[in-house]
């Protein structure tokens with residue numbers, strides 16, 4: 001059983017920065033060839049020029065559901081295989097109460113965070129993994145397990161992604177394993193509003209005394225993508241520096 005991804009081909013969405021980029025790098029370091037997907041073609045081209053031959057890229061908006069088949073077409077034409085899919089891209093265009101969100105923002109969040117991943121999973125499964133095996137990792141959030149102010153709709157999509165992971169694990173085994181990761185607060189552009197100006201105080205309240213870095217999540221994605229997790233499917237793995245074990249009175 002190997003943690004090595006040698007000979008495997010992976011798709012990582014949202015790979016132009018943050019957790020997706022760290023995951024793509026980790027996979028390449030472990031021997032995989034990786035197709036990086038995001039909207040920003042020039043950012044992806046620059047990343048490829050740094051990462052070298054083991055990286056390819058394709059600019060696709062995951063919220064444009066009718067364009068998602070471009071990804072599988074590209075990867076199968078280039079490599080004739082897809083062993084690993086990491087659904088990492090997500091959006092959160094709305095801060096506020098669920099009762100006030102407008103339909104356009106609901107639809108956008110749902111498309112990028114849930115329906116885009118499902119469309120990609122369906123294609124990857126039916127075109128390759130069903131007959132050849134594979135591992136799918138969905139990047140959810142601790143928000144999908146908790147109730148929070150202001151990011152309620154985003155959390156609804158992440159809760160649905162966790163549920164979808166469990167359902168797909170049932171339907172796709174034994175050929176394909178489907179797991180999800182629920183990150184806590186990770187220092188990326190996406191979560192900047194949540195950690196900027198208060199990183200030290202947040203870190204102090206965590207059992208592990210620091211907020212997350214993208215590599216913390218990439219390491220778990222590597223484990224779930226690799227054969228070392230071959231008896232795991234349908235799970236949500238919380239990676240949060242211990243935030244979820246803090247009692248109501250604080251850590252000390």
Ligand SMILES: NC(=O)c1ccc[n+]([C@@H]2O[C@H](COP(=O)([O-])OP(=O)(O)OC[C@H]3O[C@@H](n4cnc5c(N)ncnc54)[C@H](OP(=O)(O)O)[C@@H]3O)[C@@H](O)[C@H]2O)c1
Nearest residue numbers: 014016018019038039040061062089090141186188190191
């Ligand atoms: N950071 C945290 O604290 C935290 C906590 C829990 C869960 N997460 C989850 O972790 C994942 C990665 O987030 P991150 O923190 O690494 O954020 P990030 O640094 O802002 O990266 C987000 C990535 O998603 C891509 N993306 C956004 N919308 C897209 C779209 N419509 N189509 C294609 N690509 C799109 C972005 O690329 P382009 O702009 O180039 O398209 C970027 O590569 C997300 O699923 C997020 O929900 C993050």
